[in-house]
Amino acid sequence: MHPDDGSRPTGMLSLSVELLDQIFRCFDHSFVDRGGIDLDLIHEQSAEDRRTIQHLRLVCRLFHNVASPILFTVMRISLDKQSLDRAQCIVQHPIFGASVRGIQVYLEYRPASLASEMREYVEFQKRSLGDYVNYRTPSDVRSGHVRSSNGRFIKVDGDQEKRDEDDNFDIWAPGDETKAFLNFRAFIAACDRFIKHQGNISGSGRLFAVNEGLVDQYIQLILRSFSEYSKRYDEQMELIISKSFVDTVAQIVSRLGRPITLQVDDGEQSHQKLPVRGRLAICLDDEALFRFLVAPHKWTDADKAGGPKLITPARVVPDLSVAINKAGGVVSRYELSCLPDPHHFDTESSKESDMSDRDAWGNLRESFRGLKVLRLKGMALKALRLKGTSFIQLLVQRRPPLARDKRYLEKYLQTILSGQFLEEVVLDFSLLTGLTYENGAIIWCPLGTILQTSRPQAIKITIRCMSLSQIELEDFFQSMDPKTESLCLQGLNLVDGSWIRPLAILKERVAPRCVQGTFSLVLKDLTGAELGPMKRMTTGAPPLKINEREDVGILEVVTRYVRGDGVTENPLQAEADLSD
Incomplete structure (x- = not known):
């Protein structure tokens, strides 16, 4: 100027x-x-x-x-010493340390069964690499089919690539894709040698020809990676058992001297680690493959390993928030995408981390006292499995071993919902699904007790994918705080009773404010009773279409009724009268 x-x-x-x-x-x-x-x-x-x-x-x-x-507003910390050391250096930096407003904690881990048993380790990594490069079935590997860069399968025979004219391989240098595939086959052959004969035979009897020199190289790579994997497992366990991980993260938060966002997840998204040329390109770089073989795993992936289903890092979840509070740190926003439960703790640590005494629960409650935003996002709970039956399936059947798990889960969630300063609450249990054995119907997690006892008081409330009873729903609607300005209910399934009275209660509480434009209400994918059953499925995946009823427009009319938007009579009551 x-x-x-x-x-x-x-x-x-x-x-x-x-x-x-x-x-x-x-x-x-x-x-x-x-x-x-x-x-x-x-x-x-x-x-x-x-x-x-x-x-x-x-x-x-x-x-x-x-x-x-x-x-540099967000800092990522993984469950390893190198990540902790890097984080400590960052918070001591005069500029970057002053800029951190959020910490993402990733609890990927290495199962004990893989770190101690060579055969199990090799079997697991063979499956993992096969899944990673996205082959459909083992027969695709044996027959020499590879997925091309545009997602189509082609036949690879030696150095000759048979492909359609419209196949696009411009991201590969000439011959690289064939080389990567042949390397992959050699790695699989090396794994098979360990699995079947502990590395002591030649390649006789193999279903496809491979370069024996490459197989020997991959055997050495597997031996080196297993040794490093076991070493890192020991280091990771030391961080957990000694509580040095939670104590160090707590000190980091305290040193920041400001309220932060804390996000805890069981691992980063896999797409962040993809090679530029596609996943198969990892077979062209031995060091990249080595890093893949020694990397920790998300809980859902590690659950596929053999041995006891113990996820020891789960104890970090309750311990971390308590340690941060004791160190003087402040968490204003808490985002959790993995839940602990007693089956995740080994015998040695369960006495300290099962939160069975009043002092432990009191410490946890105190650590969330000043929380403003709580988001449980797409909660995934991988607990004890029995013959392929998931946690929630066992809950549905009320089998005794998991009754304690449900009580623990309810008490944990009730505790973190007890804060008096909550402004936003998101409870998303979309990954906690299962099937009933009787009719193959989807059922959401039966956690309505949480709403009945803790009654989250917040300005904005979102609840997704939960099963509950009429009484639990009525209690929740009746106890809604006048300060609540937004309510989103999606995927709620009423397991007993009727929707008629709960919706009438909700209308009484929110309709005047909806008309004034001071309250936002979203009702989506509600099922059970008058709104129809959930869709029958053959797997535990969330359904594409939640409700089986053809008259899907009924929920739109119900929403207008609750909002006071031109519908004066409860449409579900009218249907009930007609059916009588």
Whole structure:
């Protein structure tokens, strides 16, 4: 700017740091004012906006100091010493340490059965690599079929590639895809040698020809990776049993000196680790393959391993929040995507982490006392399995071994919902599904007791995929706090009673505010009783179509009735009268 009075021109460099920060944060969509950050909004930041901030850092030292924190608002910590050491260095940095507003804790782990048994380790990694490169069946490997870059299967025979004219291999250098596939077959052959004969025979009797030299190389790679895998397992167990992991993370949060968002998950999304040329390209790089073979696993993947179904890192979930609170750290937003339960704890640690005494529950409740946002997102609970039957299937059948698990789960969730300052609550149990043996019907997790006893009081409440009774639903609607401004109910299944009275209670509580535009209500995929049964399935996957009723428009009319939007009589009551 050039003033008319002849004074010195001013520009952005003359602006205050506070004003520059406001300007630069126009390119940042993740920051929120109420403490911590909304991790869902981080992904809304475009690559162009991020590059703009990166370029601003290069203008001058002032811009560097103001723009740098915007690039590093979230810190990721994995369950290993190297990740902890890196995190400690970051929080001590004068710029980056001052910018962290959220911490993502990933609890991927290595099962004891794989770290101690060579055969089980090899079998598991053989399946894992096969799944990773996305083959359909073992016969595809034996017959020499490989998935091309556009997702189609082609036949590979030696160095000759037979493909359709429209197949696109432009992301591969000539011959690389064939080489990758042949390397993959050699790796499978090396695994088979371990599994069948513990590495002591030649390749006689093999269903397809492989390069024996490559097989020998992969045998050495497998031996090296197993040794490293076992070593890292020991290091990981030491971090958990000694509680040095939770104590260090707690100290990091405390050192930040501000409320943060804490996200706990059982692992990062696998798509973040894909090679540029597709998953099969991992077979062209021995070091990349080695990293794959020694990497920890998400709980859902590790559950496929042999041996006892113990997920020792699960004890970190309740311990971490307590440790943070004791260290003086403050968590304002808590996002949890994996739940602990007693079957996840081994005998040695269960006495400390099963939360069976009053002091332990009191400490956990105190750690969530000042929580503002709680999000249980797509909760996955992988507990004890019996002949392929999942946790929730056992609950449905009320088998004694899992009755304790349900009580523990309810008490844990009730405790973290006890905070008096909650502004937003999301309870998403979409992955806690199962099938009843009688008719193959989908059933959501029966956790209505949580709503009946803890009664979350928040401005915004979202509940997805839960089974509950009429009494539990009525109690929840009757106890809704007047400060609640938004309610989303999706995938709720009424297991007994009727929807008529609960919806009438809800209408009485929210209809006037809906008419005034001060209350938002969403009812979606509700089932049971008058709204029809859930769809019958042959697997435990969430159904594409929740309700079997052809008259799907009934829920739209019900929603209008509850909102007071032109429907004065309960449409479900009218249907009930007609049926009588």
